[in-house]
Amino acid sequence: MNLECAVCGATVPITTPLSWQCPNVTSSNRQHVLHFRGDVSLNVIDREQNPYLAYRSLMAVDAFGAAIGLDDEARCRIIVDADAQVEKVAGTGFRVTPLERANQLSDALGFSTNGGIWVKNDTGNVAGSHKARHLFGILLHLLMAEKASVVPWARSSRPPLAIASCGNAAIAASTLARSANWPICVFVPVGAGREVLDVISSLGADIIECPRRTEDPPGDPCIHRFREAVSGGAIPFSVQGTENAWCLDGGRTIGWELASQASDLFDGASFDRVFVQVGGGAFVSCVGEGLLQFGNRPHVHAVQTEGCAPLARAWDEAKRRRVLDDVEHHWGECMWPWEATPHSLADGILDDETYDWLSAVSVMKQTGGHPVIATEDVVHTAYSMAHDFTDIDVSPTGSAGLAGVLQMRHDIGDDERIAVMFSGVRRS
Numbered sequence: 345m346n347l348e349c350a351v352c353g354a355t356v357p358i359t360t361p362l363s364w365q366c367p368n369v370t371s372s373n374r375q376h377v378l379h380f381r382g383d384v385s386l387n388v389i390d391r392e393q394n395p396y397l398a399y400r401s402l403m404a405v406d407a408f409g410a411a412i413g414l415d416d417e418a419r420c421r422i423i424v425d426a427d428a429q430v431e432k433v434a435g436t437g438f439r440v441t442p443l444e445r446a447n448q449l450s451d452a453l454g455f456s457t458n459g460g461i462w463v464k465n466d467t468g469n470v471a472g473s474h475k476a477r478h479l480f481g482i483l484l485h486l487l488m489a490e491k492a493s494v495v496p497w498a499r500s501s502r503p504p505l506a507i508a509s510c511g512n513a514a515i516a517a518s519t520l521a522r523s524a525n526w527p528i529c530v531f532v533p534v535g536a537g538r539e540v541l542d543v544i545s546s547l548g549a550d551i552i553e554c555p556r557r558t559e560d561p562p563g564d565p566c567i568h569r570f571r572e573a574v575s576g577g578a579i580p581f582s583v584q585g586t587e588n589a590w591c592l593d594g595g596r597t598i599g600w601e602l603a604s605q606a607s608d609l610f611d612g613a614s615f616d617r618v619f620v621q622v623g624g625g626a627f628v629s630c631v632g633e634g635l636l637q638f639g640n641r642p643h644v645h646a647v648q649t650e651g652c653a654p655l656a657r658a659w660d661e662a663k664r665r666r667v668l669d670d671v672e673h674h675w676g677e678c679m680w681p682w683e684a685t686p687h688s689l690a691d692g693i694l695d696d697e698t699y700d701w702l703s704a705v706s707v708m709k710q711t712g713g714h715p716v717i718a719t720e721d722v723v724h725t726a727y728s729m730a731h732d733f734t735d736i737d738v739s740p741t742g743s744a745g746l747a748g749v750l751q752m753r754h755d756i757g758d759d760e761r762i763a764v765m766f767s768g769v770r771r772s
């Protein structure tokens with residue numbers, strides 16, 4: 345297994361520690377992203393409830409650990425110990441999250457008893473959303489690299505982790521940093537919500553408010569400050585594959601779980617469609633890649649809101665230019681920041697650019713899926729229905745995948761089996 349840049353083809357051997365980005369990234373050309381390449385073997389230990397142990401043989405971080413000289417026992421020990429520390433801080437360690445048919449919701453939406461909506465409930469994940477799944481993979485990489493002494497620092501002088509977020513990702517990052525006793529800088533916008541700031545400050549994060557500076561180039565000032573910190577030696581503890589490719593490793597545990605759970609439910613078969621709400625695009629990419637690695641091909645639908653839909657726009661643009669099969673070489677023509685100020689009740693998916701769009705497009709293309717834009721009315725309806733017809737305390741962002749189902753319900757057969765991902769517990 346290696347890392348390969350999806351854009352320029354540069355390869356980075358799996359043995360390379362801290363291999364976060366394509367070596368050809370420059371400050372003026374960031375349109376590169378490393379993806380994991382290579383066969384994965386599917387000898388999964390299903391009875392294991394910790395997904396990082398259950399799917400260890402599929403994980404790049406395990407291949408990395410082995411390649412830098414850690415034996416099987418040492419690699420397992422790192423996962424088990426890190427998970428135990430997470431459990432102390434978060435009240436739960438990493439566990440397979442439940443997938444259940446939402447019967448009332450399925451009835452309300454007119455599905456037959458064969459079809460319906462199955463909700464994968466990630467609100468009970470570490471830190472209340474799927475975000476920690478991405479980040480734990482990066483943390484394992486760091487812990488394995490430290491254990492094998494292939495990092496340029498001593499344990500007592502670890503460089504800080506860094507993330508630009510004021511939502512679920514910031515909470516997940518601060519939780520994991522605390523669990524590993526690793527310093528973290530969280531770059532937040534002016535006016536970030538008190539709720540999240542209180543949580544991350546109670547976890548000991550160093551919060552840096554980022555007003556726009558007159559000399560700043562266009563774009564999010566939090567990202568500018570984050571990148572400056574990374575240039576200064578901080579570790580990009582990011583849920584965007586473009587900033588840290590290793591977030592795309594652990595995130596796949598959700599896709600692998602979904603494939604295994606579907607197979608149990610449907611006698612070896614899979615879903616007909618999967619709807620995933622999209623911000624930066626890592627979530628849908630990982631769910632889609634994970635499903636594909638298990639040979640599952642449900643139509644993957646990336647759901648955005650009408651107030652911010654750069655991925656759907658990129659898909660249309662790629663089709664119009666007839667480059668859907670070659671999007672890697674048309675980044676700038678297809679993906680650019682949403683011009684209008686993004687807005688939606690689903691405020692956690694308002695990334696003005698879909699950073700992991702190449703992989704998101706790839707999984708939709710391979711599965712015969714396509715993006716869905718939910719109108720704001722439908723986002724509201726989905727949120728109400730999630731609360732009226734399930735007992736999951738999901739946030740409006742976390743129910744936005746369901747908005748995609750509502751938006752295209754007339755194109756979905758009553759017998760179809762649909763998976764939606766509820767992630768992000770309601771916080772206010």
Ligand SMILES: Cc1ncc(COP(=O)(O)O)c(C=O)c1O
Pocket residue numbers: 473511512513583621622623624625626627628692693741742767768
């Ligand atoms: C609850 C929830 N669901 C989905 C997403 C989207 O994930 P991604 O940014 O990887 O597309 C987010 C991201 O912020 C989120 O908080």
Ligand SMILES: [Zn+2]
Pocket residue numbers: 349350351352353354366367368369375376377
């Ligand atoms: Zn590259």
